[in-house]
Amino acid sequence: MPKKSEAVTVGETEPLLRGDKVLLRPFTAADIDDAYIGWLNDPDVVRFSNQRFLRHDRESCLRYLASFAGTDNLFMSARTLSDESDGKAIGTLTAYVSSHHGTVDVGIMMGDKSVWGRGYGQDAWNTLTHWLLLRQDIRKLTAGTLASNFGMIKLMERSGMTLEAVRKAQEIVEGRPTDILYYAKFHGA
Numbered sequence: 001m002p003k004k005s006e007a008v009t010v011g012e013t014e015p016l017l018r019g020d021k022v023l024l025r026p027f028t029a030a031d032i033d034d035a036y037i038g039w040l041n042d043p044d045v046v047r048f049s050n051q052r053f054l055r056h057d058r059e060s061c062l063r064y065l066a067s068f069a070g071t072d073n074l075f076m077s078a079r080t081l082s083d084e085s086d087g088k089a090i091g092t093l094t095a096y097v098s099s100h101h102g103t104v105d106v107g108i109m110m111g112d113k114s115v116w117g118r119g120y121g122q123d124a125w126n127t128l129t130h131w132l133l134l135r136q137d138i139r140k141l142t143a144g145t146l147a148s149n150f151g152m153i154k155l156m157e158r159s160g161m162t163l164e165a166v167r168k169a170q171e172i173v174e175g176r177p178t179d180i181l182y183y184a185k186f187h188g189a
Contacts, residue, residue, distance in 0.1 A: 019127035039111025102139035
């Protein structure tokens with residue numbers, strides 16, 4: 001079950017969220033460094049993402065960051081907690097809000113492979129999703145993943161999300177048709 005996160009709102013849609021292991025804060029242009037671009041171009045990191053079909057550089061990253069400006073959507077930097085103000089960047093999270101429907105679709109990329117399997121991704125996910133589901137304008141949280149992405153499936157299930165739908169043989173992964181699984185959790189659940 002997700003834990004309670006400590007949140008401080010910087011602006012109307014710019015939260016600082018503190019979990020047990022991570023600090024989540026808005027992603028900025030200063031976060032686009034060689035390490036971040038490297039994550040996006042690392043076949044292991046983007047193995048289950050459609051980012052695997054693209055090659056990224058500073059300009060493509062700046063365009064993506066700019067796509068969040070003036071929207072209700074969030075692009076967050078996941079950082080280790082430290083005595084310093086920011087800690088080390090280890091990944092990113094997105095939250096695409098549909099205010100008309102009261103829904104939000106969440107995604108995560110843990111780019112720093114040194115933290116894989118150590119609970120940082122789960123803490124980042126739980127921290128953001130818990131905060132989102134506390135918002136009165138969000139009634140439903142969703143996320144999807146490929147059926148072969150066992151780590152993401154466990155992350156969603158551990159956070160209390162339940163399987164809602166399956167798109168059979170939707171994408172090709174490593175030469176094989178693969179299902180996409182959609183998970184959801186409702187406000188107050």
